[in-house]
Amino acid sequence: MSLIEQILNQNPHVHIHDDKRVYVEEIIHSLIKDGRNMLHVVADFDFTLTMYEKNGVRLPSTFGVIESSDIIKLPDGSLLRDKSEQLRLKYHPIEIDVHMDVNEKIPYMIEWWRSAQNLFVLSNLNKSFLHELVFQSNMELKKGVREFILDLLTSETPILIFSAGLGDIIEIFFEKEIPEFKHNHKASHIVSNFIRYDTDGKLLTFNDKLIHSFNKNEHEIHDTSYFQTILNRPNVILLGDTLGDIGMIGGMKNLKQILKIGYLNHSTPAKLEVYKNVYDIVICDDQTFDVPNRILKEI
Numbered sequence: 337m338s339l340i341e342q343i344l345n346q347n348p349h350v351h352i353h354d355d356k357r358v359y360v361e362e363i364i365h366s367l368i369k370d371g372r373n374m375l376h377v378v379a380d381f382d383f384t385l386t387m388y389e390k391n392g393v394r395l396p397s398t399f400g401v402i403e404s405s406d407i408i409k410l411p412d413g414s415l416l417r418d419k420s421e422q423l424r425l426k427y428h429p430i431e432i433d434v435h436m437d438v439n440e441k442i443p444y445m446i447e448w449w450r451s452a453q454n455l456f457v458l459s460n461l462n463k464s465f466l467h468e469l470v471f472q473s474n475m476e477l478k479k480g481v482r483e484f485i486l487d488l489l490t491s492e493t494p495i496l497i498f499s500a501g502l503g504d505i506i507e508i509f510f511e512k513e514i515p516e517f518k519h520n521h522k523a524s525h526i527v528s529n530f531i532r533y534d535t536d537g538k539l540l541t542f543n544d545k546l547i548h549s550f551n552k553n554e555h556e557i558h559d560t561s562y563f564q565t566i567l568n569r570p571n572v573i574l575l576g577d578t579l580g581d582i583g584m585i586g587g588m589k590n591l592k593q594i595l596k597i598g599y600l601n602h603s604t605p606a607k608l609e610v611y612k613n614v615y616d617i618v619i620c621d622d623q624t625f626d627v628p629n630r631i632l633k634e635i
């Protein structure tokens with residue numbers, strides 16, 4: 337029995353489009369044949385590496401770690417949490433509207449991200465407080481993510497974490513959960529929205545290059561050190577949880593084998609059909625990394 341057959345037989349919540357079965361078998365066969373030296377991994381962070389929910393409770397995203405705090409105040413005395421929620425109510429329906437064209441959504445997404453970031457700037461946040469928030473938050477890695485990342489680091493297989501969330505929160509969270517992962521290190525990299533602090537650690541502003549839900553494809557990674565790391569590695573495993581995450585490899589040239597694994601949170605039959613068209617392997621409502629680990633171990 338092939339690896340894919342085993343995975344599908346043992347996991348009824350894992351799906352592959354019927355028309356892609358042979359193709360996926362071939363990709364996995366090539367990934368195994370080419371081995372680790374040809375491989376790199378590109379992963380989204382929020383709700384791909386982290387849990388979407390636990391025991392029926394929704395867990396926070398990187399933005400959510402700050403936005404769910406009930407003590408951060410804006411200059412007018414209102415709570416950052418309430419203002420952020422107002423933004424979410426306005427823009428999230430646009431983000432997930434299936435009838436609206438992506439190009440139409442983009443200006444709203446930019447407005448949302450900029451407004452959310454501006455609230456952080458107004459809130460007088462500093463580095464040490466962000467540390468506190470992350471260490472107190474209930475953000476949690478999916479079960480098996482630590483094992484997955486350590487496996488990559490040990491074999492010096494490059495991993496890029498490509499996030500439209502907050503890079504600083506990811507860094508602090510890894511300090512806590514996977515201290516072996518270092519940003520812009522030998523085989524571990526983060527491309528995301530990063531905060532600029534002043535010399536006292538006060539949050540001043542954000543990087544100019546904004547990454548939101550729908551522009552991951554526009555981010556040229558040529559000027560990052562990650563590009564050098566993957567020059568001779570044409571095979572990639574992509575891991576994401578939104579349709580926009582497919583764009584993470586948009587700026588990479590000369591790729592040979594691409595295995596796209598999508599986590600579908602809050603799945604419905606209609607969403608599953610769309611995800612099966614976009615991703616090679618779709619994993620529904622699963623808070624573990626069992627399937628990616630199973631595949632990685634073979635390579």
Ligand SMILES: [Mg+2]
Pocket residue numbers: 380381382383384576577578
């Ligand atoms: Mg995500």
